[in-house]
Amino acid sequence: MTTPDIISTALANVGRHKLRSFLASLGVVVGTLTIVLLISLAMGIRAQINRQFERLGLDRLTLRPGTGGGAGGGMGGPFGADISGRRTKIIGAAEIARWQALPGVLKVTPEVGLPRSIALELSTRGRNQPVSSSLAENQLFNLINGQPRPLAGSLDLPDEGGLIATQGALQALGLANAEFPALIGQTFEVILRSPRGETQAFPLRLAGISVSSGRRAEVQISPATRIAMKSWWFNKTDLLQTEGYDSVTIRTADVRRAHELIPVFKGEGFRVESLEMIVEVADRILLAVTTMLALIASVALIVAMIGIANTMIMAIYERTREIGVLRALGASAGEIRRLFMIEAGFIGLIGGIFGLLGGWLAGVVLNQAIVWFLHSRDVTVEGKFFVVSLALALGTVAFATVIGTLAGVLPARRAAKLDPLVALRHE
Amino acid sequence: MNMPTDPSPGNPPLILGQNLSRRYGVGKSTVVALAGADFTVQRGEFVALVGSSGSGKSTLLNLIGGLDRPSGGRITVDGVSLGETTELELVRHRRTRIGFIFQSFNLLPTLSAVENVEVPLLLAELPKVQRRPRALALLEAVGLRERAEHTPNELSGGEKQRVAIARALANDPVLLLADEPTGNLDSKNGTAVLDLLCGLLRAKGMTMLIVTHDLQVAARADRKLTMKDGFIQAGEPPAFPTAAPNVS
Numbered sequence: 001m002t003t004p005d006i007i008s009t010a011l012a013n014v015g016r017h018k019l020r021s022f023l024a025s026l027g028v029v030v031g032t033l034t035i036v037l038l039i040s041l042a043m044g045i046r047a048q049i050n051r052q053f054e055r056l057g058l059d060r061l062t063l064r065p066g067t068g069g070g071a072g073g074g075m076g077g078p079f080g081a082d083i084s085g086r087r088t089k090i091i092g093a094a095e096i097a098r099w100q101a102l103p104g105v106l107k108v109t110p111e112v113g114l115p116r117s118i119a120l121e122l123s124t125r126g127r128n129q130p131v132s133s134s135l136a137e138n139q140l141f142n143l144i145n146g147q148p149r150p151l152a153g154s155l156d157l158p159d160e161g162g163l164i165a166t167q168g169a170l171q172a173l174g175l176a177n178a179e180f181p182a183l184i185g186q187t188f189e190v191i192l193r194s195p196r197g198e199t200q201a202f203p204l205r206l207a208g209i210s211v212s213s214g215r216r217a218e219v220q221i222s223p224a225t226r227i228a229m230k231s232w233w234f235n236k237t238d239l240l241q242t243e244g245y246d247s248v249t250i251r252t253a254d255v256r257r258a259h260e261l262i263p264v265f266k267g268e269g270f271r272v273e274s275l276e277m278i279v280e281v282a283d284r285i286l287l288a289v290t291t292m293l294a295l296i297a298s299v300a301l302i303v304a305m306i307g308i309a310n311t312m313i314m315a316i317y318e319r320t321r322e323i324g325v326l327r328a329l330g331a332s333a334g335e336i337r338r339l340f341m342i343e344a345g346f347i348g349l350i351g352g353i354f355g356l357l358g359g360w361l362a363g364v365v366l367n368q369a370i371v372w373f374l375h376s377r378d379v380t381v382e383g384k385f386f387v388v389s390l391a392l393a394l395g396t397v398a399f400a401t402v403i404g405t406l407a408g409v410l411p412a413r414r415a416a417k418l419d420p421l422v423a424l425r426h427e
Numbered sequence: 428m429n430m431p432t433d434p435s436p437g438n439p440p441l442i443l444g445q446n447l448s449r450r451y452g453v454g455k456s457t458v459v460a461l462a463g464a465d466f467t468v469q470r471g472e473f474v475a476l477v478g479s480s481g482s483g484k485s486t487l488l489n490l491i492g493g494l495d496r497p498s499g500g501r502i503t504v505d506g507v508s509l510g511e512t513t514e515l516e517l518v519r520h521r522r523t524r525i526g527f528i529f530q531s532f533n534l535l536p537t538l539s540a541v542e543n544v545e546v547p548l549l550l551a552e553l554p555k556v557q558r559r560p561r562a563l564a565l566l567e568a569v570g571l572r573e574r575a576e577h578t579p580n581e582l583s584g585g586e587k588q589r590v591a592i593a594r595a596l597a598n599d600p601v602l603l604l605a606d607e608p609t610g611n612l613d614s615k616n617g618t619a620v621l622d623l624l625c626g627l628l629r630a631k632g633m634t635m636l637i638v639t640h641d642l643q644v645a646a647r648a649d650r651k652l653t654m655k656d657g658f659i660q661a662g663e664p665p666a667f668p669t670a671a672p673n674v675s
Contacts, residue, residue, distance in 0.1 A: 328533075329546055
């Protein structure tokens with residue numbers, strides 16, 4: 001018998017005993033359904049985590065200048081203003097231009113930290129309000145509070161002479177919310193005050209007003225202006241040439257590109273920070289949990305194997321005479337063995353397909369239920385919690401087929417070993 | 428016992444049995460089914476194997492058909508010594524040289540008549556497009572063309588046996604082995620089946636061994652081999668060459 005003939009004969013045999021084949025495959029259905037549901041849930045949660053982190057800035061990298069010896073020079077952190085460490089690799093305008101040109105890089109935002117001892121005041125119409133300065137692309141801040149939203153104007157800070165203030169800062173100056181739209185474009189003064197009492201005013205145009213929690217009085221100032229402020233403070237005119245920017249935030253097209261760029265920047269001698277570490281830990285935990293759950297679900301498939309083996313042994317007992325006739329007509333033992341193994345494989349395949357469909361459907365229904373539940377708790381979530389990828393679909397169906405075929409090995413061997421004469425006499 | 432008779436020395440016999448024996452172990456005792464049979468069957472011969480129950484007729488038929496192997500002696504069919512050959516060659520022997528016809532028909536109950544006839548063609552790896560026309564032609568030859576799509580339980584006993592005959596002829600075997608082919612049929616159907624078999628035999632120039640209790644059936648054969656206690660007793664001289672002249 002040719003292989004296609006064996007396959008079509010096996011399929012016909014499975015089709016002739018529809019109910020029995022279906023019942024035998026039920027175990028596989030349950031096992032596959034469980035595996036599909038668990039793995040698709042794990043994949044969905046992984047995608048959710050990635051999406052949430054992406055929104056927070058997983059697609060962003062923070063680069064800092066390389067420092068000799070490492071320790072000591074790294075102080076300052078995300079809020080820091082470190083020019084004290086000896087910089088061996090500075091971030092200048094040339095680096096920024098080069099990175100901006102890299103494929104997959106959307107935006108390069110240089111940051112300049114101000115020394116902590118500088119006191120800042122926001123001034124307009126003769127009123128002064130002490131404010132603190134924040135960085136535009138502050139990952140940690142965004143991670144905790146979410147992306148800042150504009151109340152008026154834009155939160156894209158111009159390179160030079162721009163200012164973004166929180167509503168808290170403006171309210172402290174006695175400005176009402178209703179006035180905010182009209183304030184955009186107006187000039188405010190940011191006054192620097194040294195501990196010795198010297199002051200210097202920097203006139204800046206208000207580019208946008210951000211929503212702030214509570215009465216937090218904060219301003220964001222364009223990097224070029226901050227350089228100017230720092231130059232005044234340290235009384236150095238070539239600060240940008242000698243020290244460069246304090247940090248640079250690089251926004252990439254996606255998480256994967258950010259991941260690819262990390263070793264590139266590290267190789268150049270810059271210090272790189274990203275939120276990816278957190279995601280990696282989450283991934284590792286998720287992988288361990290998924291593996292464990294999949295193993296538990298596999299127990300169902302092993303039970304299913306026993307079911308298929310039992311069905312096949314019964315089928316062989318019932319069809320003993322048929323096996324004898326086939327042997328008398330010239331079927332070899334190998335052909336009989338292959339025929340029964342492929343039949344068992346088909347039972348596994350059918351179970352796998354139904355299990356996949358069932359798992360996918362259950363995922364869709366559960367997804368709706370979860371979204372509905374979260375919605376009722378006022379939590380808005382985009383995307384799915386159950387993701388059935390093509391690889392998962394094909395993989396589980398193939399796995400179920402292999403399980404079925406393996407279950408058929410022993411019964412098929414038994415069928416092949418039957419003495420044709422004994423089989424022909426079987427009633 | 429009997430020396431094999433060979434009426435045409437230049438023409439080797441289709442079947443040659445020499446001191447052929449078959450013993451079965453049943454528990455601690457041994458049952459001797461064949462005790463040393465010597466015989467020959469020429470190409471184109473129609474031979475009836477007669478004898479009482481347990482005399483070894485079916486055992487002999489199974490040895491010739493390659494369903495069983497001898498315990499001693501030699502059995503050669505179409506030049507192949509079946510006792511010494513490989514399992515795969517035995518399978519090929521059953522598939523290509525032999526057509527089996529059973530007393531209880533042994534049709535596959537879930538297949539239609541034409542599908543049953545297709546089974547040997549499937550095993551012989553005949554291309555799919557050629558199988559159906561050939562099976563239908565064979566059913567036509569046994570007069571069952573219009574019953575092709577019926578399953579065995581929709582057919583009468585005589586019809587079932589005719590389907591079985593069509594199936595036995597599917598791969599143009601050189602030898603038909605029939606074990607009580609009319610045993611489960613009434614006399615009218617039995618005669619019809621026998622007429623059909625004899626007609627096909629003559630037309631195709633095939634050789635046939637038929638195991639029977641029925642003396643009327645045995646009377647239609649060219650020659651009778653009588654078995655007793657595992658031996659072949661004196662048979663009638665072969666009625667050669669009454670068989671068809673166009674031996675293939």
